[in-house]
Amino acid sequence: MDQPANGSMPSNGAFVRLRGLPYSASEQDIVSFMLPLQCQNQDVTIVQGPDGRATGEAFVRFNTDAEADQALSKNRHHLGTRYIEIFRSTATEYDRYVKQTRGDMGGYGMGGPPGPHDHPGGPHGGAVGVLRMRGLPWSATYLDIIQFFQRFNVKAEDVVIGTTLDGRPSGEAWVQFDSESTAEQARMELNKQTMGSRYIELFPSTKAEMVHAQQPRGFRPGMGMGGGGGYGGMGPGGPGYGAGVR
Structure with a gap:
């Protein structure tokens, strides 16, 4: 079977x-x-x-x-x-x-697939590009977002779906690409394209903003996670953490 x-x-x-x-x-x-x-x-x-x-x-x-x-x-x-x-x-x-x-799971060990701050660079360790999506249907799932960016080889671990304080979808998501140029190409091609009946706006974002969106609601930078913070000081507790959060 x-x-x-x-x-x-x-x-x-x-x-x-x-x-x-x-x-x-x-x-x-x-x-x-x-x-x-x-x-x-x-x-x-x-x-x-x-x-x-x-x-x-x-x-x-x-x-x-x-x-x-x-x-x-x-x-x-x-x-x-x-x-x-x-x-x-x-x-x-x-x-x-x-x-x-x-x-x-075999590729990531017991901790499960990596989140945005588990792989600081693209496939070759270089800089990554991040886009923020706005206007998503409340029912949008990881697969919907993967399919929206299907030409750009996005995977589930590259996506963070935003939530409100009560845990409901916020209508926003963050997507990581293997380079800034790939992210900009995706933005140029897909900005204001539709998902279902909603048109989706795409904005340049940052790794710090994406990491912040993934934190449990109510988390404050530096709370129980001090030190240099993430990669290049951009993780929780780092000097750049939360920069650009809207």
């Missing part, structure tokens, strides 16, 4: 993808949502981002295409206070999506 990239569930069968889930939703919540269709907890994969948090998406595997098609009748039904969008998916999309959003 084939196994997906992260080994979480078999990649045979028929798949649907759910979007807009409450971040607190569990596998059992999704199984109950799908009733009277029959699936089990092990048929559900809740997708997490590189920071280990739920992205609001999940994959559900059914035994037959007919069952997966029936699951589409649940589209825009509510789970708690959220209405859920449901799309047909494939084993290939499942394998690719889970690998991109969770990362290849």
